[in-house]
Amino acid sequence: MKARQNGRGSNDAPHVCEGDGLSGRFLAKLVLLNVRASETRYGMTVVAARSSEWMRPVTSQEPASAIIEIDRVSQVFQTSARKDHLALSDISLTIEEGAFVSILGPSGCGKSTLLYIVGGFVSPTSGMAKIKGHAITGPGPDRGPVFQEFALFPWKTVLGNVMYGPRQQGVRAAEAEAQSRALIEMVGLKGFESFYPKELSGGMKQRVALARTLAYHPEVLLMDEPFGALDAHTRTRLQNDLLTIWERDRKTVLFVTHSVDEAVFLSDKVVMMSKSPGRIRQVIDIDLPRPRRRNELLLDPRYQKYVVDIERMFDESDEAGPVS
Amino acid sequence: MMSRFFSPNVFLGIAPIVLVIAVWQGLVSFGFAPAVLLPPPGFVFGRLLQQLVTFAFQQEIAATLIRLFAGFAIAVVLGVSIGIAAAANPAINAVVRPIVRVLAPLPKVALYPALLLLLGFGHGSKITLVAADALFPILLSTYYGASTVEQKLIWSAMAAGTPRYEILFKVVLPAAMPSILTGCRIGLVISCIVVFLAEMITSTDGLGHALVTAARTFQAVDMFVPLITISLLGLILNGLLGALRSYLLRGFPEA
Amino acid sequence: MMTPAALTKRAAPVLACIGLLAVWQVASLALKNDSFPTAIEAVRAIPDILGDKESLLNILASLRRMAIGFGVAVLVSIPLGLLMGRSRSIAAFFNPLLMVIYPVPKAALMPIIMLWLGVGDVTKTLVIFLGVSLPVIYHSFEGAKAVEEKMLWSGAAMGLSPAQRLVRIVLPAALPEILTGCRTGLVLALITMITSEMIARQSGAGNILFNALDMGQYDTVFAMIIIVGAMGIFLDALFERARARLVRWSEPQFDMPLSFS
Incomplete structure (x- = not known):
């Protein structure tokens, strides 16, 4: 309730601007505009009081900019000889090019499975997923995964891991090495090129995994709870760095997480899923200004309201019917 | 160090x-x-050193080593390729699995008389016996290693654009390497043991034959010498394989 | 009722046996080698061996030595392996010695032990004992080493003495690994038994094999190979069933036989 009242505030805008620290007038203006715009939209929902009003018809986006379309996908797993488990039920979702979309839900809601279907690692029992209008039939370098388990090749050094993709794409060794070294530097691991993954901490491993995936220039990043295995401090730092990297070239990101904070902090759009069977409950636009800075955002009542409201919606999951 | x-x-x-x-x-x-x-230990080790420099004894060692390496090499090539193939292909798996189930617990040394009849008393029968004995630990651990490769390693490589057949060489084989080398280690020790036994049962040269010759003439000292030699050979080869292992697995945790 | 899948799984090893015998049959017909009888001829010779009282007694005596050697080895090796697994200094004490003994062919000790103890049952049983001990010690050691420290702490908190912890926590926790070692040991016992009899050439199943070879009774040689092979497969299958029952609680294990010869 408190968050909701705080959330109304025209007093927020100056706060954002001051804290931003951006010197360029143009940028400041842009940010201001952005905040204003989001405020008005936000205000509406607050007045509307029912959080379900945030829900948007999932296919309502302009089709021209859609990069990934998930069309009535269901996934059934055989758990034992006679028992089937409906992991995903009739999921439809469109993801626009350049959007940072989080899939948020409790463990076991099939959110990772959905990501694997987009990755082409798992084929859906029914329905189909498309990238740029083409049906997804298998993995491809246009979609780069980053896994919670890092999945680095233990027999390759940091450089060897990052170079793997470009080399596989036929890039000449010298060129691949130069690109990879630049990427390693970008993720903050300069000096660790010849280290083996076992010699790195969890956070560093995930940086390498991110660099390895970025190295073959995928159009979509598929991140499967990438920071789930990291301690809180490391997770925060990686979230910040991921945002910095993402804000530079705005690749499409599909980000699976069970952390509400993480989803709200990073995303343009949060897809809330419910459990057994896995369905999309709601799709929520996160209208918070970019570039986002953690120290400002955590104090921002609108951020807080998003977090509190989403958490409350999960708590009320018995009452609210799933949205199809 | x-x-x-x-x-x-x-x-x-x-x-x-x-x-x-x-x-x-x-x-x-x-x-x-x-x-x-x-015989007292000093006498035995003195005799060992004395023998090691003689050409005749070196020839016995050479004969044993040739059989050992040939058999072990065949076992490694067959074991690793069948193991990977069985892990990668369900049809091959369906054929290989029951045959391995039957042949793995079969005491291969019992086949030795048959091998003698078919391949004669020379190198062939002994090399085959060594290969048959060393094959299964290598095959089984390769299969185990290859079928437990972390799925996400394979997915990562596929997403980077690796074709399916290349996955086998670029991901499955290196990822199964710790397991393969464990199998090779067991296979190597078995090779040492088996080659020696085969030479004891019937042979005209090799360390095993040296032991039998000494036993026939009740030369206790000369019975110890080939035994200590094969033990030393086993330790040296094991050490070499261990060095190869720590080089190949330098990236793996707890290599 | 068994599902078709389970039925195929059961039948697969039998099919594999039949397939192997068929390959043998075809190969021997194709080779037309006098010393390579067909599978059918070899199978036909089996009743003659098992019907012959002396051969049967020989084989049974072999099995008895094997059982005793295996039993004693297991009784000695498991406690030693467990102690090594739980105490760093005990492990450091025994490991190098075991490493030196490891590549020594145990059956090759036959001539030397024969020199001291004669050619009797004691020598052959001792050799089998030596052959079985190492894998059982090794696997017990690995099993005990992998027991989680916190389980032992809980045991200590409940007032178990170190000896009680070894018997009531370490032993059951390491049991799956120990039984893997025993399975390897069982196959090794059979191998050592046959090999030692081949080397000593005095009595037992291994001796029958080589006697027949010397006398040119090739049917008998191959029939004996089938008998020994069947013993190995049967003992392994029997042990595997017992093992699966004893460690039902543990994670479903890898179902290819990991025992080696």
Whole structure:
């Protein structure tokens, strides 16, 4: 309730601007505009009081900019000889090019499975997923995964891991090495090129995994709870760095997480899923200004309201019917 | 490296070996065992050094090593390729699995008479026996390693654009390497044992034959020499494989 | 009722046996080698061996030595392996010695032990004992080493003495690994038994094999191979069933036989 009242505030805008620290007038203006715009939209929902009003018809986006379309996908797993488990039920979702979309839900809601279907690692029992209008039939370098388990090749050094993709794409060794070294530097691991993954901490491993995936220039990043295995401090730092990297070239990101904070902090759009069977409950636009800075955002009542409201919606999951 | 070598644990480990030799010496010097049956350790090791420099004994070692390496190499090639193929292809798996189930627990040495009949008394039958014995631990651990490769490693490589058949060489084989090398280690020790036994059962040369010759003439000293030699060979080869292992697995945790 | 899948799984090893015999049959017909009888001829010779009282007694005596050697080895090796697994200094004490003994072919000790103890049952049983001990010690050691420290702490908190912890926590926790070692040991016992009899050439199943070879009774040689092979497969299958029952609680294990010869 408190968050909701705080959330109304025209007093927020100056706060954002001051804290931003951006010197360029143009940028400041842009940010201001952005905040204003989001405020008005936000205000509406607050007045509307029912959080379900945030829900948007999932296919309502302009089709021209859609990069990934998930069309009535269901996934059934055989758990034992006679028992089937409906992991995903009739999921439809469109993801626009350049959007940072989080899939948020409790463990076991099939959110990772959905990501694997987009990755082409798992084929859906029914329905189909498309990238740029083409049906997804298998993995491809246009979609780069980053896994919670890092999945680095233990027999390759940091450089060897990052170079793997470009080399596989036929890039000449010298060129691949130069690109990879630049990427390693970008993720903050300069000096660790010849280290083996076992010699790195969890956070560093995930940086390498991110660099390895970025190295073959995928159009979509598929991140499967990438920071789930990291301690809180490391997770925060990686979230910040991921945002910095993402804000530079705005690749499409599909980000699976069970952390509400993480989803709200990073995303343009949060897809809330419910459990057994896995369905999309709601799709929520996160209208918070970019570039986002953690120290400002955590104090921002609108951020807080998003977090509190989403958490409350999960708590009320018995009452609210799933949205199809 | 050196500090580890001289750690107290090493002294603790040398203790029982020294103890065994001391008891051995004691048994002989205090007259509990006649020197004809149990020659004193000094005498045995002296004889070993004396033999090692003779050309005739070196030839015995060479004969044993040739059979050992040939058999072991065949076992590695067959074991690794069948193991990977069985892990990668369900149809091959369906054929290989029951055959392995039947053949793995079969005492291969019982096949030796049949091999003698089919391949003669020369190198062929012994090499085949060594290969048959060393094959299964290598095959099984390769299969185990290849079928437990982390799925996400394969997915990562596929997403980077690796074609399916290349996955086998670029991901499955290196990822299964720790397991494969464990199998090779077991296979190598088995090769040492089997080649020696085959030579003891029927042969005209090799370390096993040297032992049998000595036994026929009740030369206890000369019976110990080939035994100690094969044990040393086993330790040296094991050490070499261990060095290869730590080089190949330098990236793996707890290599 | 068994599902078709389970039925195929059961039948697969039998099919594999039949397939192997068929390959043998075809190969021997194709080779037309006098010393390579067909599978059918070899199978036909089996009743003659098992019907012959002396051969049967020989085989049974072999099995008895094997059982005793295996039993004693297991009784000695498991406690030693467990102690090594839980005490760093005990492990450091025994490991190098075991490493030196490891590549020594145990059956090759036959001539030397024969020199001291004669050619009787004691020598052959001792050799089998030596052959079985190492894998059982090794696997017990690995099993005990892998027991989680916190389980032992809980045991200590409940007032178990170190000896009680070894018997009531370490032993059951390491049991799956120990039984893997025993399974390897069982196959090794059979191998050592046959090999030692082949080397000593005095009595037992291995001796029958080589006697027949010397006398040119090739049917008998191959029939004996089938008998020994069947023993190995049967003992392994029997042990595997017992093992699966004893460690039902543990994670479903890898179902290819990991035992080696």
